[in-house]
Amino acid sequence: MMAVEMDIEQARFNMIEQQIRTWEVLDPEVLDLLAAVKREDFVQEGLKALAFADLELPIGHGQTMLQPKVEARILQEAAVKNTDVVLEVGTGSGYMAALLAAKAEYVHSVEIDPVLAETARGNLRRAGVANVSVETGDASEGWSGPAPYDVIVISGSLPELPEAFLQQLKLGGRLVAFVGHPPVMDARLIIRTHDNAFNTINVFETVVAPLTTRKRPSFVF
Secondary structure (H helix, E strand, O other), X not given: OHHHHXXXXXXXXXXXXXXXXXXXXXXXXXXXXXXXXXHHHHOOHHHHHHOOOOOOEEEEOOEEEOOHHHHHHHHHHHOOOOOOEEEEEOOOOOHHHHHHHHHOOEEEEEEOOHHHHHHHHHHHHHOOOOOEEEEEOOOEOEOOOOOOEEEEEEEEEEOOOOHHHXXXXXXXXXXXXXXXXXXXXXXXXXXXXXXXXXEEEEEEEEOOOEOOOOOOOOOOO
16 A cells, blocks of 8 residues: 555656646646645546546546646646635536635636536545535636636637636736647636736647537537
């Protein structure tokens, strides 16, 4: 048992040092969080050996977890403070919600798939995370709920960013989203600087799985 625990801790250490630090994630608070929040507890049972691999992992129902380095970079860019109220769109397994909750005052996370939402609630409960509510619904075009938010994180890609998300940000609020079409998407950090002014920074290029929505897909030929 002790050897297994040591192997897991070694794998976690290697993930942080070899994948995450080398991807310009150097914020010590973020690195400490990645060491403290147990990623393996949010991975499907048969895939726990891959919990720290540089991969998008399937979590069922056609959805995936982001690569660890992408999750870490999102966390760094969002710069969550302990007074922040956060909206996360796409709960998945609950891992990103757990990371955000460790820094935020409260996280409202929305998952379209009711089975995944229930799984995430169980994962978060077992991990002792109390300042997250997982709601079931389609938040792909915004989630008024307790808006405006200090931080919005959209955990799947969108072809375009709906205006509603910008309007649901507080002044000084930060939004992190993946926008575009394969083969190249931008991870964007958007900061609301005035009532009608936003500063957009393209942080890195990537390709991530699309956000699951109830909208019919539009096919481009």
